[in-house]
Amino acid sequence: MNNTIVKAPCVNMLKMDSIFIEMTAQNCNLRCKHCYIDFKDKKIKDYIPLEKVKQNLSMLNNENIQYIHLTGAEPMLHPDFNHILRLCLKYSSVVIHTNAMNINDKKARFLRKVEEENNLNHEIIFMISIDHYIEKENDILRGRGAYRKVIHAIQSLSKYEFNPILSIVNHYNINEIELKNNFKELCSSLGFETTDLNFKIIPLLNKEAKYEIDSDKNYDSLNIECANSRTLTINGIFSCPLLSTDNRGKCGSDFSDYSKKSYLETSYCSQCINHNNYLFSLSLPE
Numbered sequence: 001m002n003n004t005i006v007k008a009p010c011v012n013m014l015k016m017d018s019i020f021i022e023m024t025a026q027n028c029n030l031r032c033k034h035c036y037i038d039f040k041d042k043k044i045k046d047y048i049p050l051e052k053v054k055q056n057l058s059m060l061n062n063e064n065i066q067y068i069h070l071t072g073a074e075p076m077l078h079p080d081f082n083h084i085l086r087l088c089l090k091y092s093s094v095v096i097h098t099n100a101m102n103i104n105d106k107k108a109r110f111l112r113k114v115e116e117e118n119n120l121n122h123e124i125i126f127m128i129s130i131d132h133y134i135e136k137e138n139d140i141l142r143g144r145g146a147y148r149k150v151i152h153a154i155q156s157l158s159k160y161e162f163n164p165i166l167s168i169v170n171h172y173n174i175n176e177i178e179l180k181n182n183f184k185e186l187c188s189s190l191g192f193e194t195t196d197l198n199f200k201i202i203p204l205l206n207k208e209a210k211y212e213i214d215s216d217k218n219y220d221s222l223n224i225e226c227a228n229s230r231t232l233t234i235n236g237i238f239s240c241p242l243l244s245t246d247n248r249g250k251c252g253s254d255f256s257d258y259s260k261k262s263y264l265e266t267s268y269c270s271q272c273i274n275h276n277n278y279l280f281s282l283s284l285p286e
C-alpha cells in the first residue's frame with residue numbers, strides 16, 4: 001500500500017488590501033458559455049443579506065482595505081444593491097464587476113450621484129465584461145443582444161465621467177496587443193478614449209484542466225487573489241472568487257476569524273499560478 005501523502009502547497013496572505021463580496025452566486029441575466037460559475041437553479045434566491053455584509057465589514061477595523069469588489073454572478077441584480085454599494089463606499093473605493101446589462105444613462109447618472117454623496121473621495125470603478133470587439137463573436141459567447149447593451153452601457157458610463165475597465169476573456173486566444181488595439185479603436189469610435197489600463201485580459205479557464213503545481217516552490221508573492229484578499233459569500237469566507245462554492249477554498253465563517261493560508265488544491269489554482277496576474281483585482285501601485 002502506498003502511504004505517501006501529497007501535500008498541496010499553500011499561500012500565506014501577508015496583508016489583505018482587497019475584499020470581494022459575492023452578492024449572489026447564481027443569479028445572472030446572461031449565463032455566458034464560458035463562465036466559471038456552474039449555474040443550476042434559475043430561480044434560486046441566494047442574495048447575500050445586507051445585515052451579513054454590515055457585520056462583516058464592521059469586523060475589518062484593522063485592515064487597510066483599498067478596494068471592495070462587488071461580484072456575482074451579476075451583482076447589480078441584488079435587491080439591496082444600492083444600500084450595499086453606499087455602505088461599502090464608507091470603507092473604500094468599490095469595484096463593480098458587471099455584465100452592464102442594467103446600465104443605461106439613468107443608472108449611470110444615479111451612480112455618479114451616489115459616488116459624489118460620499119465625502120471620503122472613494123470611487124466607484126466599473127469592471128465591465130465584454131469578450132470580443134465584433135458583435136457576432138461576442139454574442140456567440142455572451143448571448144444575443146449582449147454586445148449592443150454593453151456598448152450602450154460604456155457610452156452611458158463615459159458620458160457621466162466614469163472610466164470603465166473592460167474585462168475580456170480571451171476566448172479565441174488572440175494576440176493581446178492585437179486584441180487591445182482593436183478594443184481601443186472600438187472605444188475611440190464610441191468617444192471613449194482609453195489606455196492599456198482600461199483593459200484586463202484574462203485567459204479562458206478550463207474547469208477540466210489537469211492539476212499541475214510544483215509543491216516545492218514558494219507562491220506567497222505571486223499576483224493571485226488569495227495572496228491579498230478574501231471573498232465574503234452567504235456561506236462564509238473563501239480564498240478567492242473562483243473557489244467561492246468549493247469547500248477547498250473555505251477560510252472561515254466571518255471576518256472575525258478566518259485563515260490567512262490558502263491551500264492550492266484545485267486545477268483553477270494551477271491556471272491561476274501560471275497566469276500570475278490578478279484575474280479579478282486591480283493591480284495596486286507598489
Ligand code: SF4
Binds near residue numbers: 239242249268269270
Ligand atoms: S484559484 Fe488562484 S487565487 Fe484562488 S486559491 Fe487557487 S491560486 Fe489562489
